[in-house]
Amino acid sequence: MYNQFPLAKLKEVETPFYYYNMQLLEDTLGVIKTEADKYGFHIHYAVKANANKRILEKINSFGIGADCVSGNEVSASLNAGFPADKVVFAGVGKADKEIITGLENNIGCFNVESIPELEIINELAEKHGKVANVALRINPNVKANTHHYITTGLEENKFGIYIWDLEKVMDKVDELKNVSFEGIHFHIGSQINDLDSFKQLCTRVNELQEWFAERRAFPRIINVGGGLGIDYEKPDENPMPNFEKFFKIFSDFLELKEGQEVHFELGRSVVCQCGTLMSKVLYVKEGVNTHFAIVDAGMSDLIRPALYQAYHKIENLTSSLEEDKYDVVGPICESSDCFGKAVTLPKTGRGDLIAIRSAGAYGEIMANQYNLRALPKAVYSDEI
Ligand code: LLP
Numbered sequence: 001m002y003n004q005f006p007l008a009k010l011k012e013v014e015t016p017f018y019y020y021n022m023q024l025l026e027d028t029l030g031v032i033k034t035e036a037d038k039y040g041f042h043i044h045y046a047v048k049a050n051a052n053k054r055i056l057e058k059i060n061s062f063g064i065g066a067d068c069v070s071g072n073e074v075s076a077s078l079n080a081g082f083p084a085d086k087v088v089f090a091g092v093g094k095a096d097k098e099i100i101t102g103l104e105n106n107i108g109c110f111n112v113e114s115i116p117e118l119e120i121i122n123e124l125a126e127k128h129g130k131v132a133n134v135a136l137r138i139n140p141n142v143k144a145n146t147h148h149y150i151t152t153g154l155e156e157n158k159f160g161i162y163i164w165d166l167e168k169v170m171d172k173v174d175e176l177k178n179v180s181f182e183g184i185h186f187h188i189g190s191q192i193n194d195l196d197s198f199k200q201l202c203t204r205v206n207e208l209q210e211w212f213a214e215r216r217a218f219p220r221i222i223n224v225g226g227g228l229g230i231d232y233e234k235p236d237e238n239p240m241p242n243f244e245k246f247f248k249i250f251s252d253f254l255e256l257k258e259g260q261e262v263h264f265e266l267g268r269s270v271v272c273q274c275g276t277l278m279s280k281v282l283y284v285k286e287g288v289n290t291h292f293a294i295v296d297a298g299m300s301d302l303i304r305p306a307l308y309q310a311y312h313k314i315e316n317l318t319s320s321l322e323e324d325k326y327d328v329v330g331p332i333c334e335s336s337d338c339f340g341k342a343v344t345l346p347k348t349g350r351g352d353l354i355a356i357r358s359a360g361a362y363g364e365i366m367a368n369q370y371n372l373r374a375l376p377k378a379v380y381s382d383e384i
Contacts (some may be wrong), residue, residue: 001237002021002023002024002239002273003235003236005019005276005317005355006381006384007317007318007353009369009384010198010278010317010353010379010384011318013278013355013379013384015278015280015296015297015353016277016278016279016280016295016296016297016298016301016376017068017277017278017376017377017378017379018275018276018277018278018359018363018364018376018377018378018379019275019276019277019278019378019379019380019381020052020054020055020274020275020360020378020379020380020381021274021275021276021381022042022054022058022238022250022274022380022381022382023359023381023382024273024274025055025058025059025270025274025360026273027128027345028239028240028269028270028271028273028274029059029062029064029270030062030287031240031243031244032062032064032243032266032269032270033062033063033064035243035244035246035247036243036247036264037264038247038251039247039250039251039370040261040262041077041247041262041263041264041292042065042249042261042262042263042264043064043065043263043264043265043266044064044065044066044067044068044086044088044263044264044265045059045064045065045066045266045267045270046067046226046265046266046267046268046270047066047067047068047073047076047077047267048068048069048078048267048362048365049267049268049270049271049272049360049361049362049365050061050267050271050275050360050361050362050363050364050365050377051073051076051365052131052364053076053079054378054380055081055271056076056080056081056082056220057080057081059270060077060081062080062081062302064086065082065083065086065087065088065108066080066082066086066088067086067088067090067226067265067267068087068088068089068090069089069090069091069183071093071094071095071098071101071102074087074089074101074102074105074107075097075101078105080083084105084106084107084108085106085107085108086108087102087105087107087108087133088107088108088110088223088263088265089102089107089109089110089111090110090111090113090137090185090232090265091111091113091125092113092114092158092225094110094117094121096120096124098331099120099121099124100124100128102132102149103124103125103128103130103132106130108133109133109134109135109182109183109221110132110133110135111134111135111136111137111185111223112134112135112136112137112161112179113137113159113160113161114161115165115168115169115172115222118134118169118172118176118179119172119176121134121178121179122176122177122179123176123178123216124292124327125178126177126178127381131177131178131179131180132178132179132180133179133180133182133212134173134179134180134181134182134382135181135182135183135184135185135219135221135223136161136166136169136173136181136183136184136185137159137160137161137184137185137186137187137367138160138161138163138166138184138185138186138208138232139159139160139161139163139165140160140186140188140201140204140208141163141204142186142197142200142201142204148378151193159187160185160186160187160329163208165235166208166211170215170217170358172191173352176202177309181217181219182219182220182221183219183220183221183222183223183261183263184205184208184212184221184222184223185217185223185225186201186205186223186224186225187223187224187225187226187227187265188201188225188227189227190226190227190229190267190268191227191229191230191268192227192228192229195231195234195245195249197227198224198227198246198249198250199249199253201224202224202250202253202254203222203250203253205222205254205295206253206254206255209222209255209257210212213257217259219260220260221260221261221263222254222256222260222261222262222263223262223264223265224250224254224262224264225264225265225267226264226265226267226268226269227267228241228243228246228266228269229241229269230268230269230272230358230361231358232272232310232311232313232357232358233311233313233314234313235273235313235357235358239333240269240273241269241272243269246272249262250262261340266384267361267362268361268362270361271360271361272358272360272361273357273358273360274360274361275358275359275360275361275363275364276355276356276357276358276360277297277301277302277312277355277356277363277376278297278352278353278354278355278356278361278379279295279296279297279301279353279354279355279356280295280296280351280352280353281293281294281295281296281348281350281351281352281354281371282294282295282296282331282350284326284348284349284350287327290325290326290327290341290342291324291325291326291327291348292326292327292329293326293327293328293329293343293345293348293354294329294330294331295328295330295331295339295354296330296331297354297356297376298330298331298332298371298373299330299332299334299336299337299370300329300330300332300367300368300369300370300373301363301364301367302339302356302359302367302371303366303367303375304359304363304364304366305336305338305339305340306334306336306338311354312339312340312356312357312358312359313341313357313358314328314339314340314345314346314354314355314356314357315354315355315357316345316346316348316353316354316355317346317352317353317354317355318351318352318353319345319346319347319352320346321346321347322346322347323344323345323346324344324346324347325342325344325345325348326339326342326343326345326348327340327342327343328340328343328345328354331371331372332371332373333371339356364376364378
């Protein structure tokens with residue numbers, strides 16, 4: 001049902017562009033809300049995955065908060081209507097002016113990753129006559145079985161506070177007057193389909209809870225981050241991940257104390273399947289061992305295959321001829337500008353509409369202007 005593209009209309013739009021199925025986004029948000037509400041869990045959408053205003057507004061309409069990693073993301077979330085107290089600001093390198101944006105808007109929480117950052121937030125908060133709510137991002141040293149560029153919760157990664165530094169950090173929190181300790185924050189990585197990694201995270205959180213209890217500190221918020229993976233291979237069979245199973249793990253394995261809230265920062269799993277990069281074939285060129293289908297979208301529009309060797313399902317929406325194999329490549333002057341090698345497609349020719357699926361997360365938002373190309377446009381299913 002979600003793979004029905006309005007072809008006649010799409011063919012009229014100038015390519016390349018991102019097409020967003022707003023019904024799928026809405027249905028996904030509905031399931032997330034229902035499943036999270038079962039346990040009273042709170043969701044903050046990771047804006048970094050896709051910050052389109054229409055998408056942010058839709059997400060906000062479900063009463064979900066915003067997880068931001070820059071001052072501009074904080075502003076974009078507020079502009080899209082997210083209430084300031086539901087905006088959290090994370091990131092390993094927050095600049096002073098970004099911190100000030102958060103303070104001036106009285107955002108809900110800063111997720112802090114180091115002592116020097118804590119000191120600067122305290123200093124700026126004092127200057128602005130505020131007390132900043134902070135959660136400590138702890139590096140849990142839990143391995144997520146995913147691409148090494150997108151694992152974040154290992155000791156070798158730059159993120160978070162090491163467990164052995166916690167004592168020092170909490171001493172600092174106690175000493176500083178303009179920060180208020182609200183909770184602890186974790187994120188082990190992205191595109192995680194092995195749910196055991198989340199069980200391990202729960203175990204680590206439980207151990208840390210004991211440490212905080214002994215210290216008589218109370219983290220009111222337990223933020224377990226994002227990371228739930230989606231099915232890039234079969235977007236039609238699995239248009240949504242199994243949110244029911246995902247949330248149940250945290251309900252089953254986290255040992256919560258009275259008055260604690262569990263927060264999640266889901267990005268990819270919210271928006272990925274609703275987005276498709278649409279492109280037209282410019283030329284088919286005969287290679288030595290393959291045909292090259294040269295399309296008008298490139299790595300500047302969707303960088304994931306070039307950057308992470310990521311797989312995206314590729315379809316020819318307008319041909320139904322006999323199948324052949326193609327290397328689907330873009331026009332950019334880099335050999336890595338390739339969306340897929342030896343992709344089986346119906347016989348493909350100039351002008352065919354090519355869909356690169358599961359591109360709603362980390363697609364348009366990571367687009368750039370390399371080769372001085374224009375940024376891709378967005379088309380929404382309910383506006384076309
Ligand atoms: N919270 C924190 C602290 C994060 O670093 C991230 C993602 C998220 C939440 C959201 O994770 P998600 O639910 O989307 O997995 N550009 C890469 C992904 C980078 C993810 C960075 N952090 C990609 O295209 O695969």
